[in-house]
Amino acid sequence: MLVYIARRVLLMIPTIFLISIISFVAIQLPPGDFMTSYVAGLRTMGENIEQEAIDNLRERYGLGQPVYVQYIKWISGIILRGDWGQSMEWQKPVKDLIGERILLTVVLSLVSLLVSWFIAIPIGVYSATHQYSILDYVMSIISFIGVGVPGFLLALIIMYFAQTRLNLNVGGLFSQEYINAPWSVERVIDMLKHLWIPVLILAVEGTAGGIRTTRANLLDELNKPYVELARAKGLSEWKLIWKYPVRIALNPFFSTVGWSLASLISGATLISVVLSLQTTGPMQLRALTSQDMYLAGSFLLILSVLTVIGTLISDILLAWVDPRIRLEK
Amino acid sequence: MKQDQLLIAIKNLKTYFFLDEGTVRALDGVDFDIWRGQTIGVVGESGCGKSVTARSILRIVPRPGRIVDGTITFYRRLHDNGAGQIEEIDLTKLDPTGPEMRNIRGAEIALVPQEPMASLSPVHTIGNQICEAIMLHQKVGKEEARVKAIEMLDRAGFPQPKQRIDSYPHQLSGGLRQRAVIAMGLSCHPSLLIADEPTTALDVTTEAQILRLMRSLQHDLGMAIMFITHNLGVVAQMCEDVVVMYMGRIVEEAPVDDIFHNPKHPYTQALLRSIPRLGQKTKERRQLESIRGTVPDPYTRPRGCAFHPRCTQRIRGVCDQTEPPWLEVEPGHKVRCVLYG
Numbered sequence: 001m002l003v004y005i006a007r008r009v010l011l012m013i014p015t016i017f018l019i020s021i022i023s024f025v026a027i028q029l030p031p032g033d034f035m036t037s038y039v040a041g042l043r044t045m046g047e048n049i050e051q052e053a054i055d056n057l058r059e060r061y062g063l064g065q066p067v068y069v070q071y072i073k074w075i076s077g078i079i080l081r082g083d084w085g086q087s088m089e090w091q092k093p094v095k096d097l098i099g100e101r102i103l104l105t106v107v108l109s110l111v112s113l114l115v116s117w118f119i120a121i122p123i124g125v126y127s128a129t130h131q132y133s134i135l136d137y138v139m140s141i142i143s144f145i146g147v148g149v150p151g152f153l154l155a156l157i158i159m160y161f162a163q164t165r166l167n168l169n170v171g172g173l174f175s176q177e178y179i180n181a182p183w184s185v186e187r188v189i190d191m192l193k194h195l196w197i198p199v200l201i202l203a204v205e206g207t208a209g210g211i212r213t214t215r216a217n218l219l220d221e222l223n224k225p226y227v228e229l230a231r232a233k234g235l236s237e238w239k240l241i242w243k244y245p246v247r248i249a250l251n252p253f254f255s256t257v258g259w260s261l262a263s264l265i266s267g268a269t270l271i272s273v274v275l276s277l278q279t280t281g282p283m284q285l286r287a288l289t290s291q292d293m294y295l296a297g298s299f300l301l302i303l304s305v306l307t308v309i310g311t312l313i314s315d316i317l318l319a320w321v322d323p324r325i326r327l328e329k
Numbered sequence: 330m331k332q333d334q335l336l337i338a339i340k341n342l343k344t345y346f347f348l349d350e351g352t353v354r355a356l357d358g359v360d361f362d363i364w365r366g367q368t369i370g371v372v373g374e375s376g377c378g379k380s381v382t383a384r385s386i387l388r389i390v391p392r393p394g395r396i397v398d399g400t401i402t403f404y405r406r407l408h409d410n411g412a413g414q415i416e417e418i419d420l421t422k423l424d425p426t427g428p429e430m431r432n433i434r435g436a437e438i439a440l441v442p443q444e445p446m447a448s449l450s451p452v453h454t455i456g457n458q459i460c461e462a463i464m465l466h467q468k469v470g471k472e473e474a475r476v477k478a479i480e481m482l483d484r485a486g487f488p489q490p491k492q493r494i495d496s497y498p499h500q501l502s503g504g505l506r507q508r509a510v511i512a513m514g515l516s517c518h519p520s521l522l523i524a525d526e527p528t529t530a531l532d533v534t535t536e537a538q539i540l541r542l543m544r545s546l547q548h549d550l551g552m553a554i555m556f557i558t559h560n561l562g563v564v565a566q567m568c569e570d571v572v573v574m575y576m577g578r579i580v581e582e583a584p585v586d587d588i589f590h591n592p593k594h595p596y597t598q599a600l601l602r603s604i605p606r607l608g609q610k611t612k613e614r615r616q617l618e619s620i621r622g623t624v625p626d627p628y629t630r631p632r633g634c635a636f637h638p639r640c641t642q643r644i645r646g647v648c649d650q651t652e653p654p655w656l657e658v659e660p661g662h663k664v665r666c667v668l669y670g
C-alpha cells in the first residue's frame with residue numbers, strides 16, 4: 001500500500017510540471033497582453049505614465065522576453081518564494097487575493113458535499129430496497145426535480161423568498177462590517193449565519209444526484225449472489241444490506257472525490273455570482289475575461305494540481321476500500 | 330423409514346413469479362420429503378425449478394416471486410429440551426425476514442451456492458464472512474468464532490487455514506473458494522445442507538475433490554444434503570435417492586439405482602439417454618441423443634402432462650388432456666405418468 005502511494009506521488013511530479021507549462025501557454029495564447037491594454041487605457045484617460053515605469057513593469061514580468069523566460073520567472077517564483085505574481089487588474093499579489101477565497105470556497109463546498117452525501121445515501125438506500133414503493137416514487141420525483149432545476153434559478157428563488165418573506169439579508173458570505181475584517185470568532189459566526197443558503201442550494205443539487213447514483217448502483221448489487229448467500233446465513237436485512245451491497249455501491253462516491261476537489265474551486269461559479277459570494281468562481285471568471293494573466297494562470301494551475309491530487313486521493317481511497325485494487329501487484 | 334427421521338416434508342409447493350409479461354409458475358405443485366442424513370439429488374434441465382425449490386425452502390425467493398400455495402414442514406429437533414423432542418414448523422407460514430426464519434436459515438438449513446466467487450463479498454475476508462455466520466447463531470465471541478472458523482476450514486480441506494483465513498476471495502482458487510463456502514455452510518452444523526450445483530463452476534479434477542469432501546463431511550457430521558445438479562453422473566456418485574423435476578413438478582422419485590437401471594418416466598429415460606456412459610469405446614459409442622424439442626416457454630404450461638409435446642410415448646387424447654396421476658409403482662419408486670396407471 002505504501003509503495004503504491006509512493007509510486008503514485010512520484011508519478012504526479014512530471015504530470016504537474018506538464019500541466020504548469022500548459023496553463024502558462026494557455027494564458028499566453030490571446031493576442032496582446034495586459035500591459036498593452038492597461039497602458040492604452042491610461043493614455044486615453046489622459047494620464048501620462050512614465051515610459052520608465054512601464055519598462056520596470058515589463059522587466060518584472062519579463063513581458064517582452066521569450067515565453068520560456070517568462071515561464072521560468074513565473075514558476076521559480078512560485079516554487080522558491082511562494083510568489084504567485086501580481087494581479088495586474090487588482091494591483092495586489094495573487095497570493096493575497098485568492099488565499100482567503102480558496103479557504104471559503106473549500107469550506108462552502110466541502111460542507112455542501114458532506115451534507116448532500118449524508119442525506120442522499122440513506123434515502124438512496126431506502127429507495128433501492130423499497131423499489132416501486134410510494135416513497136420511492138416520491139423520492140424519485142423530488143430528485144429528478146432537484147437534478148433538473150438549475151442551481152442559479154434555485155438561488156434566485158431562495159434569495160427572493162428570504163429577502164421578501166423572512167426579511168433576511170442573504171447575499172454574500174459575510175455581513176457588510178465583516179467583509180474585510182480580520183478573522184475572529186464573531187466573523188466565523190457571521191459566516192455560518194450566511195453559509196446555510198449557499199450550502200442549501202449546492203446540497204440540493206448534490207443530494208438529488210447522490211440519491212440517483214446510490215439507488216441505481218445499489219439496485220445493481222441487490223440481486224448479486226453474495227447478497228443472497230448473506231441472506232441465507234440468516235443475517236437481518238438491515239445488517240446485510242449495509243454491510244455488503246451498500247459498501248460496494250458506494251465505491252463510485254470515492255472515485256468522484258477526485259474531480260469534486262477541483263469542481264469545489266471552480267464549480268458553483270454561477271451560484272456564487274448570483275449570491276455574490278466571495279468565493280473563487282467569480283474571480284476566476286473575471287481574471288480570464290480581462291487577461292489578468294498571473295491571476296488566471298494561478299487559478300488554472302491550482303485547479304489542475306487539485307485535480308491531480310484529487311485523483312490521487314480517490315485512488316488511495318478506492319484502494320483502501322477495495323482489496324481487489326489494494327492487493328493487486 | 331421411521332417417522333421421527335423425517336426432516337422436511339414439502340407438499341404441493343407452488344412458487345410463482347409475477348412478471349409484467351405474465352406469471353411464471355416456477356414451482357407448480359412440488360411434493361417430496363427429505364430424511365435425516367439422506368442425500369437426495371434433485372435433477373432436471375436448467376430452468377425446471379431446482380434453484381427456486383432451494384430458495385423456497387430457505388424462504389429467500391426474490392421478488393416478484395412468491396410462494397402462493399403448499400407447505401414446507403420442517404421437523405426441528407430440540408436439543409436442550411430433552412432428547413427426541415421434535416417441533417413441527419411450517420416454513421411457508423413464517424415471515425421470511427423475521428427472527429424465527431432467520432434462526433433456521435444458516436443454522437438449521439444452510440446453502441452452498443453455485444458460484445463461489447460471486448457468492449462471496451469481494452471486499453470482506455473469508456474469515457470475516459465465516460465468523461459472521463458463527464457469531465450469528467452460536468453464543469460465542471470474536472476470538473472463539475475465529476477458532477471455530479479455522480477448525481471448519483481445516484475440515485473442509487482448506488490448506489493452512491490459520492494463515493489464510495484472512496484472505497480475500499480473489500486471492501483464492503475456485504476450489505479453495507468453494508471449500509471456504511462449504512466451511513461457511515457447515516460452520517453451524519445444519520441438519521440440512523442445500524448444495525445448488527456446487528461444482529458447475531469448477532474443473533473436473535476440482536469437482537471430484539469437492540464431491541469427495543462433501544461425502545466425507547456428511548459421513549462425519551451426519552447432515553442431510555439436498556444435492557441440486559443437472560449432471561446425472563454426479564448424482565450417481567453422490568446420492569441415495571433422486572427426484573426428477575420437469576417444469577416445476579416432480580415427475581419421478583426413486584432410489585438412485587432404480588433411477589439408473591429402471592427409469593419409468595419417459596423424461597427420465599430421455600435424460601439418461603443423453604449422458605455418455607463410461608467404458609464405451611469411442612467407435613461403439615452410440616450417438617448421444619439429446620432430448621428432442623426444448624422446454625416450453627415458462628408462461629404457458631402445456632395442458633395435461635407438461636412433457637407430452639416432447640414425449641415419444643405420448644398417447645393422443647390422454648396425455649394432452651388429463652393431468653397424469655402420481656403413482657407408486659414400486660415401494661419408494663413414484664412416477665407421474667399415465668403409462669403406469
Ligand SMILES: Nc1ncnc2c1ncn2[C@@H]1O[C@H](COP(=O)(O)OP(=O)(O)O)[C@@H](O)[C@H]1O
Pocket residue numbers: 346348353354355373374375376377378379380381382391392393394627
Ligand atoms: N428472479 C426470477 N424472476 C423471474 N423468474 C424467475 C426468477 N428466478 C427463476 N425464475 C424462473 O423460474 C424458473 C425456474 O428457475 P430455476 O429454479 O432457477 O431453474 P434451475 O432448475 O435451472 O435452477 C425459470 O423458468 C425461471 O425463468
Ligand SMILES: [Mg+2]
Pocket residue numbers: 379380381525526
Ligand atoms: Mg439453478
